[in-house]
Amino acid sequence: MQLTLGPLLYYWSRQATLDFYAAAADWDVETIYLGEVVCARRHELRTADWLALGSELRQAGKNIVYCSQALLESSSDLSSLRRFASEGGILEANDLGAVKIARDLQIPYVAGTHLNIYNGATLDWHQQAGATRWLPPLEASQASIAATLLEATQPIQTEVFAHGRLPLAFSARCFTARHYDLSKDACEFKCLEHADGQLLNTREGQPFLRLNGIQTQSAACHALINDLASVRALGVSHLRISPQAQFTADIIAAYAAQLTGPTASAVDWARFNPEGLVNGYWHGEAGIRLEEIA
């Protein structure tokens, strides 16, 4: 199994973003996913910048995939996606419109987690349409993924979201702008002030969710670090690590070490992910649950 670096779901300054990817060139990840998945108003890096960054990282030996937004709404969203597709050569499609663009240009695509592939017939359809790899829905359990692969008639690379705060929902509304009583179109780019989004607690102080612009994430971090044996048993080819403001390099190193054989060195997960680790989805439970592996 190979590690991949998922798309950056937060909004960081141009310099912070470029510094992050300069460091990522040396990390133990086979594929790096680039581009803006969450919000069209985030343009510290523009289409040309992402393409240039991709070229640099390809020279450093990384496979690069350009991601579509999960909600493609405007004509400019669609035209920048066409440019990613035609110049970048491969897309991660998170929307049927992105699938359409990949097909029109006859380029391969990674079927992203937001495409809702819950069964073999749908996976087959995407494969015939040009998908070379797929990500199951975040809420799919290992049993459901196994059943989907069993139903599918062709083998395909499977990538699972292995570590990160779960992107649970997308909205018309920007929750970060709402928090500041600003309108979405005049948001003052407040996301730049929240490198890991904003923690949302219940009224009794339980960390529950995380507001990230129009996206809602889990507060806790989904982690398959202790489930890698069952991940491997499914025939998964790639494990996705989702970027966070700090410790992404350490997290990748911890997974890389775990893949080469369970190590004796203890990892301080509480420092990396203070809201805790969860893996309920993998075990067919509520995503917020943590199933201890004996």
Added chain:
Amino acid sequence: MPSLAPQLPQLICPAGSLPALKAAINAGADAVYLGFKNATNARNFAGLNFTDSQLKTGIEYAQSQAREVLIAINTYPQAGRTAEWHRSIDAAADLGANAVILADLGLLEYATRRHPNLRRHLSVQGSATNFEAVNLAYEHFGVSRAVLPRVLTLPQIEYVIKNTKVEIEVFGFGSLCVMAEGRCILSSYATGESPNTHGVCSPASHVQWLPKGDTLDTRLNGILIDHFEKGEPAGYPTLCKGRFEVDGDTYYAMEEPTSLNALSVLPELMRIGVKAIKVEGRQRSPAYVGEVTATLRAAIDAASDPRYSVNPAWQQALGKVSEGHQQTLGAYSRPWR
């Protein structure tokens, strides 16, 4: 009687039961949409929805008055159980439904192959927010209509319509999903059950109403969704509609309990070429369905008049049945926040 003027959009109303179907038809709905009593239906609530024989009766009732019945089979078939969804599509075809409303591509492919003459609509759960997505569904599955998620502004809807042959249906009234439909798994994060997998959101089986003296807590699978002081009206703990704390503020961080009401923009929806207006509420009572259908019928029939304005009596009627008695234009209003 419903007006048959060709330029009017169809009024599509919810039917969670046979009495609700009759209430909608009697109040002037052009079509009702409904689902089976099983996991193929994104409103899979106990005590709701249709057996085959109830459906047969409902279809006869609607079609005898030249109205339509659309069957929503709009959850995502779970691997290993796809046959259940196929059976529902076969039943819809056998019973003579006017269309099936589908979200899953594998099912669209099945319906296209097995029942080419059965009209196919792309469900809102299919999350098509742009013309490319709609056109993909048209090219591959010949969908006649797509229901757009409640996240687009009027200019964005117009842009979709200008770039596709597919009829466009939008929501005009009802409980508001603040999240893009088909793109929200908050419910399964908290409870293990979501609209995509089980056809439910914030399922009642996981809800607790916990009175404490004069106050009330509402919980979902143990997670505190809201706390109500004495005299505060307590709402169902839909998890995006609770009060939470963010950076020291406690407020409706995602959405107030509120209903979408597009009455004021009906002429605009018609001008840009929307072909159907949908009312949400398959879990609501026949009385609700009748009231909302009659109001929307009157409004749509009046909306082609250049002097159209929203009748205060309509607002009053809809206000009574709105969630939390509040209404919003949602994404149709650009500064929505």
